[in-house]
Amino acid sequence: SELRESRIKKTKTVCTYCGVGCSFDIWTKDRKVLKVEPSMDAPANQISTCVKGKFGWDFVNSNERILEPLIRRGDAFYPVSWEEALDYTAKRLAEIRDRDGADAVAFISSSKTTNEENYLMQKLARAVFHTNNIDNCSRYCQSPATEALRRTYGYGGDTGSIKDLEMADLVIIVGANPAEAHPVLSTRIRRAQKKRGQKLIVADLRKNIMAERADLFLHPRQGTDLVWLSGVTKYIIDQGWHNQEFLQNKVQNFDEYVASLEKYTLAYTSEVTGLSQETLIQTAKMIADAKSVCVCWAMGVTQHLGGSDTSTAICNLLTVTGNVGRPGTGAYPLRGHNNVQGAGDFGCAPNFYPGYQSVSDPAVRAKFEQAWGVSLPTTPGLNNHQMVDAIHEGKLKAMYLVGEDMAIVDSNANYVQSAFEKLEFFVVQDMFFSKTAQFADVIFPASPSLEKEGTFTNTERRIQRLYQALPPLGASKPDWQIITEVANRLGANWKYTSPKEIFEEACGLTELMKGATYERLEGYKSLQWPVWEDGTDSPHLYLDGFPLEGGKARLWPVDWTPPLTLPEAYDLQLNNGRLLEHFHEGNMTQRVAGIQKKVPHTFIEISPELAKQRGIEDGALVRVSSPYGSVRMRATVTDRVQGNEVYIPLLSTKDEEAVNLLTSSDHDTYTFTPAYKEMRVKIEVLEFT
Ligand code: SF4
The missing domain is CATH 3.40.228.10 (Dimethylsulfoxide Reductase, domain 2)
Structure with missing residues (x-):
C-alpha cells in the first residue's frame, strides 16, 4: 500500500531464509529497505523474527548482483542482451537434446524460488524436454x-x-x-x-x-x-x-x-x-x-x-x-530453506509430478499429458546425485540450474566441480556470481523474493503469498519469466502473464492443493495442505485416519546401518551445520554488511580436551583434511563439542574453507541424500596464534 509520503511502501512478504516461514511487512523507500515489521496476523511467527529476517535484506542491493545476462567466451563472461542469451541457450539445449536424446539434459530447481517457479521448472523438463531429470536440494536435506x-x-x-x-x-x-x-x-x-x-x-x-x-x-x-x-x-x-x-x-x-x-x-x-x-x-x-x-x-x-x-x-x-x-x-x-517443502510439493523430483503423483502411474501421466497437450516420459529421471555421476560417465551433457550453489553445498565438492567442468553446456540462473556460476556457459540474472510475487510453503505445509516490494534490479527478472521465455523458444506456447495463473494451473492438477487460490491466500491468510476443493485446509494431519491401507498408520521395521569406516589416520569425527547469523553457505547473508561484520569467516570448533592434547590454541590456523580434500580455517576451542568430535559451520562460499570439500559421495540408500554427517578428518596446525 502507498503511504503518505508516496515513495514509502509497505509490502507483505515471506522471509527468504529458513523453513519456519515467518511473514511480515517490509517498509521500503525507493530501493532502500527501511524496516521489517512483523504482525500478529503472521501465522508462523506473529511478532517474532530472527536476525536474518529482520536485518538480512541488504543483499538485494548488493553491488555484486548480476544485472545483465552473461555468456562465456573462452575464460571470460561478456554481458549480452536477453534476446541473445535466450536464443543461444535454446539453440544449444535443443542441439544437445536432438543429438543425444532428452535424457542428456537435466534440470535443478531451487528451494529459494516460489512454488510457481518450481512448477514451471519441472514442466519445462517434462513437457518441453521430455525428461524427468529434474530435482531440487531437498535431496541434500529432508x-x-x-x-x-x-x-x-x-x-x-x-x-x-x-x-x-x-x-x-x-x-x-x-x-x-x-x-x-x-x-x-x-x-x-x-x-x-x-x-x-x-x-x-x-x-x-x-x-x-x-x-x-x-x-x-x-x-x-x-x-x-x-x-x-x-x-x-x-x-x-x-x-x-x-x-x-x-x-x-x-x-x-x-x-x-x-x-x-x-x-x-x-x-x-x-x-x-x-x-x-x-x-x-x-x-x-x-x-x-x-x-x-x-x-x-x-x-x-x-x-x-x-x-x-x-x-x-x-x-x-x-x-x-x-x-x-x-x-x-x-x-x-x-525444513531448511524457505521453500524446500514447496519445491517438492510442486513436482521438482525425478519420480513425482506436483502433489507427489507418481510419474510411473499411467493414469496420472495421462492426466498431465492431457493438461499440457504433450506426451510425457514414462520412466523416473535422475536425482541430482545421479546427475553428477552421469556427467562424469559422459551420459549427461547439459544442465540448467536455478538458484543453487551446488559446487559448494553438494557433498564431495571437488567431485561435483570436476563434473561441471565436463558439461558441454551449462546454464546457471542466480542473483550472484556463485561458485557454481563460474562453471556456466550462460548466466541468467534472477530476482530475489522482494522483487516478485508468488507463494512459498513452509515447514508446516503452510502456503503463503509474497507481494512485490521492489522492481527487479537492472535487467534481472523473476525466475518464472525467464523459464517461460526459455520454454517458448523451444516450441512451447506458454502464455502466463502472472504467477497467479501458474498457481491456478498447478493446484488444479493436484488433489493436495485443489482448493488453494490466490484469493484464499490474500494478505496474511494462509492454507496448510491438503486444501480441499471447498477451501478447508489441514493444520493437523490424520485426525480421521491415515491415507494408507485400511486408514491405518504403518509400523515399518528398520535396521541399523553402522557409520562409514575410514582409515585410522582420520581420527576426528566431523560434524557440520548452520549458524544463527548466516544462512547456510552465506550466499545472501555474506552480502549483508552488519551480519558479515559480526561473523566474517567460518571456523572449526574443537573441544578443550583435543586442544590440550594436540597443543591447538584458540584462534590457531589449522588445516583439516579428509580423504576427499582439505580446508584451512581458524580453530575455536569450545565445550559445545566433546573429545574427538569437531564441528565446522556450513558458512563459506570460498574453495579453501568450504566444509563440503571434506565430505564424501556416500549416501542414504533410499533417497541418495549425502551422508554429510559421516566424515572423519585429521587436523594439523599451520600457524599458532
Ligand atoms: Fe523466521 Fe527463519 Fe526468517 Fe528467521 S530465518 S525470520 S526464523 S523464517
Whole structure:
C-alpha cells in the first residue's frame, strides 16, 4: 500500500531464509529497505523474527548482483542482451537434446524460488524436454524424512503445525539445532518451557543452545540414533507403556514390527550408543509419562547412510506411543530453506509430478499429458546425485540450474566441480556470481523474493503469498519469466502473464492443493495442505485416519546401518551445520554488511580436551583434511563439542574453507541424500596464534 509520503511502501512478504516461514511487512523507500515489521496476523511467527529476517535484506542491493545476462567466451563472461542469451541457450539445449536424446539434459530447481517457479521448472523438463531429470536440494536435506513419513503415515509433510510444538507436554529434538537454524520456532518451544513447564529432550553430538536448555541431553555415538530410538521403543513396549488402544484401532503391522526390535535390548543399545541403561530408561519414562509428544529432527538424522531408516524409527516411536494424529503431537522434520517443502510439493523430483503423483502411474501421466497437450516420459529421471555421476560417465551433457550453489553445498565438492567442468553446456540462473556460476556457459540474472510475487510453503505445509516490494534490479527478472521465455523458444506456447495463473494451473492438477487460490491466500491468510476443493485446509494431519491401507498408520521395521569406516589416520569425527547469523553457505547473508561484520569467516570448533592434547590454541590456523580434500580455517576451542568430535559451520562460499570439500559421495540408500554427517578428518596446525 502507498503511504503518505508516496515513495514509502509497505509490502507483505515471506522471509527468504529458513523453513519456519515467518511473514511480515517490509517498509521500503525507493530501493532502500527501511524496516521489517512483523504482525500478529503472521501465522508462523506473529511478532517474532530472527536476525536474518529482520536485518538480512541488504543483499538485494548488493553491488555484486548480476544485472545483465552473461555468456562465456573462452575464460571470460561478456554481458549480452536477453534476446541473445535466450536464443543461444535454446539453440544449444535443443542441439544437445536432438543429438543425444532428452535424457542428456537435466534440470535443478531451487528451494529459494516460489512454488510457481518450481512448477514451471519441472514442466519445462517434462513437457518441453521430455525428461524427468529434474530435482531440487531437498535431496541434500529432508528427502529421508519425507520417505519416512510416506512409509509410516502417508503424506510427506509435518504431521501438525508449529503451534503443536507449543502445545506438547514433551518435545524431543534429534540432530537439529533450531536455536540457530530455525530461531523463531525454537523461541516458541522456549516459551512453552517457561509458561507451561513443557519438557525437552535433546539428542545431538554437539551441546547446542537447545541442549543447554533441555531437561535431558543425550549424546549418543555418531550415527547411532536409530539404535537408541529403537531401544527406547522396545523398552516402552516391554513395560506395557505403549498405547494399546491406538495400536489396535489405527495401526497396522504391530507384530512384525515388535519382532524386528528383538535385538535392541537395553544392553545392546547401551553398548552401541554409549548411552547408559539408566539414561535410556529415563528417556523411555519421560516419553511414556507425557500426554503428548512431538519430535523435531533435521540434518543430524537425515544426512547419514541410514537417514531414511532413522527418520522411520522416529515415526515408529511416535506411533507406538499414540503420539500422532492428535493436537500437540507428531513428527516435525524441520525444513531448511524457505521453500524446500514447496519445491517438492510442486513436482521438482525425478519420480513425482506436483502433489507427489507418481510419474510411473499411467493414469496420472495421462492426466498431465492431457493438461499440457504433450506426451510425457514414462520412466523416473535422475536425482541430482545421479546427475553428477552421469556427467562424469559422459551420459549427461547439459544442465540448467536455478538458484543453487551446488559446487559448494553438494557433498564431495571437488567431485561435483570436476563434473561441471565436463558439461558441454551449462546454464546457471542466480542473483550472484556463485561458485557454481563460474562453471556456466550462460548466466541468467534472477530476482530475489522482494522483487516478485508468488507463494512459498513452509515447514508446516503452510502456503503463503509474497507481494512485490521492489522492481527487479537492472535487467534481472523473476525466475518464472525467464523459464517461460526459455520454454517458448523451444516450441512451447506458454502464455502466463502472472504467477497467479501458474498457481491456478498447478493446484488444479493436484488433489493436495485443489482448493488453494490466490484469493484464499490474500494478505496474511494462509492454507496448510491438503486444501480441499471447498477451501478447508489441514493444520493437523490424520485426525480421521491415515491415507494408507485400511486408514491405518504403518509400523515399518528398520535396521541399523553402522557409520562409514575410514582409515585410522582420520581420527576426528566431523560434524557440520548452520549458524544463527548466516544462512547456510552465506550466499545472501555474506552480502549483508552488519551480519558479515559480526561473523566474517567460518571456523572449526574443537573441544578443550583435543586442544590440550594436540597443543591447538584458540584462534590457531589449522588445516583439516579428509580423504576427499582439505580446508584451512581458524580453530575455536569450545565445550559445545566433546573429545574427538569437531564441528565446522556450513558458512563459506570460498574453495579453501568450504566444509563440503571434506565430505564424501556416500549416501542414504533410499533417497541418495549425502551422508554429510559421516566424515572423519585429521587436523594439523599451520600457524599458532
Ligand atoms: Fe526468517 Fe527463519 Fe528467521 Fe523466521 S526464523 S525470520 S523464517 S530465518
